[in-house]
Amino acid sequence: MIIECKTLAKEIRENAKKEAKGKKLWLHNIVVGEDEASLVYARSNLKLLRKLGFDGKIHHLEEASEKELLDLIQALNEDNSMHGIMVNFPLPDNIDPMKVRSTISPIKDVDGINPINYGKLLLGEEILTPNTPRAVIRILERETELRGKDVLIINRTPVVGKPLSLLLLNRDATPTIAHSKTRNLKEKALEADVIVVAVGKPKFLKEDMVHEGAIVIDVGINVVNGKIVGDADFESIEKKAKITPVPGGVGTVTNACLIENLVKAAKLQGVI
Ligand SMILES: Nc1nc(=O)c2c([nH]1)NC[C@@H]1CN(c3ccc(C(=O)N[C@@H](CCC(=O)O)C(=O)O)cc3)C=[N+]21
Structure with missing residues (x-):
């Protein structure tokens, strides 16, 4: 069974739009x-921003020194007409991700990656939290009661994986994080009420790893022959479990959550 997500995404972004009270907000995506x-x-988000009457800019730096990137972030921190800074991971090896995280102003940090926002999440306080895991939570909260559920996160x-485990703990679920060194992945997957997969490999999660009636959340984004596909073998899993489509x-939903955080950030900056 397919888990329809577009209605939820629409609800989240329309609510965010309303909360912005007509203020035109700007997001910079790096x-x-x-x-x-x-x-x-970045591209789909820019489209969405414009559709909602906001605006943004994509900084696609094919190559950049660490200093160039940090200087760009610093300039955006200081510019009062810019409300959100989104830095995409992974970054190339010449750039220290910790420095990037620390440089983003905590009140413009729309993906919750600054150590202050991340640390607050660790302590159970959700101010600006990462959007991909929050999207997963939003979808799950509509499908099931999370309290007490066994959730296997393959990432x-x-x-994705670490912040998602924290969001789940805050909601009384029981997260397990699996990774490339995890033993007996299939057995663990078969026991889970919910499986969240984000490994970057098309058809990684197969039908024989999922029990009847489970919920599968596919976070994968792979481009195969110019088309976007996830990490789960959708056609076979869909027959026995609930599963989110890709695209x-x-x-x-992540895209809508980013808009939601842009509005939250603007509130923290006192512009709404
Ligand atoms: N710090 C950080 N946070 C992230 O959340 C993060 C990141 N780095 N690096 C890259 C990945 C990728 N990611 C996507 C989110 C939404 C769509 C998205 O909007 N997809 C739509 C549109 C696809 C289309 O255009 O057809 C869909 O799946 O339906 C895609 C990919 C977030 N990531």
């Missing part, structure tokens, strides 16, 4: 290098 998923995100990155699933 992509360094050629990560396809980041470029898909341990600071962008039109988590990505769509």
